[in-house]
Amino acid sequence: DTGVSQDPRHKITKRGQNVTFRCDPISEHNRLYWYRQTLGQGPEFLTYFQNEAQLEKSRLLSDRFSAERPKGSFSTLEIQRTEQGDSAMYLCASSLEVSHYEQYFGPGTRLTVT
Amino acid sequence: AQTVTQSQPEMSVQEAETVTLSCTYDTSESDYYLFWYKQPPSRQMILVIRQEAYKQQNATENRFSVNFQKAAKSFSLKISDSQLGDAAMYFCAYRSSPQGGSEKLVFGKGTKLTVNP
Numbered sequence: 001d002t003g004v005s006q007d008p009r010h011k012i013t014k015r016g017q018n019v020t021f022r023c024d025p026i027s028e029h030n031r032l033y034w035y036r037q038t039l040g041q042g043p044e045f046l047t048y049f050q051n052e053a054q055l056e057k058s059r060l061l062s063d064r065f066s067a068e069r070p071k072g073s074f075s076t077l078e079i080q081r082t083e084q085g086d087s088a089m090y091l092c093a094s095s096l097e098v099s100h101y102e103q104y105f106g107p108g109t110r111l112t113v114t
Numbered sequence: 115a116q117t118v119t120q121s122q123p124e125m126s127v128q129e130a131e132t133v134t135l136s137c138t139y140d141t142s143e144s145d146y147y148l149f150w151y152k153q154p155p156s157r158q159m160i161l162v163i164r165q166e167a168y169k170q171q172n173a174t175e176n177r178f179s180v181n182f183q184k185a186a187k188s189f190s191l192k193i194s195d196s197q198l199g200d201a202a203m204y205f206c207a208y209r210s211s212p213q214g215g216s217e218k219l220v221f222g223k224g225t226k227l228t229v230n231p
Contacts, residue, residue, distance in 0.1 A: 033218070
């Protein structure tokens with residue numbers, strides 16, 4: 001069990017560019033979650049998957065955001081036409097249904113939009 | 115919609131002493147889960163303790179315990195014998211029960227805990 005991993009750990013991009021983040025959950029975890037955390041705030045839910053199905057999306061997830069989990073394993077979160085307001089830490093978590101719904105978090109990807 | 119409020123942006127404690135972090139929440143649901151997560155500086159978030167709302171007994175994990183007051187919608191975390199490694203941001207979080215549908219965690223804004231040697 002190597003834990004949840006995220007790549008890259010840091011990303012600096014210019015406004016208007018597209019970025020993609022990857023999350024690898026703990027193996028055999030069927031649930032995968034994305035959160036966004038801005039400075040001084042708690043994480044805010046973006047979306048989650050059960051296997052490859054995207055079951056819930058937050059209103060925070062604008063049309064510029066898209067997430068996929070094509071084979072029910074790793075997931076990607078893409079942000080198109082980035083804005084300065086997208087600067088944040090993007091956290092991924094995974095869980096198993098039988099584990100009392102504990103979500104295990106990855107180290108996050110810190111996005112800076114200049 | 116559920117909300118979680120942590121009214122203490124910062125707290126400090128002397129090493130070996132006890133500290134209590136406060137959390138209140140608002141929900142119309144009767145069954146749910148509550149969590150305390152710890153986020154050390156530049157490190158990932160880890161679960162400290164979990165409480166199921168249907169359980170009357172307060173959860174305990176070693177030096178960490180909670181005071182769960184369902185009627186008051188209060189869920190405080192007590193850290194006993196504080197250690198330097200306890201220094202971190204602590205987040206209170208809410209989750210609906212499986213029957214509630216949503217699996218998302220709703221977090222408070224966090225409390226920054228400093229442990230003084």
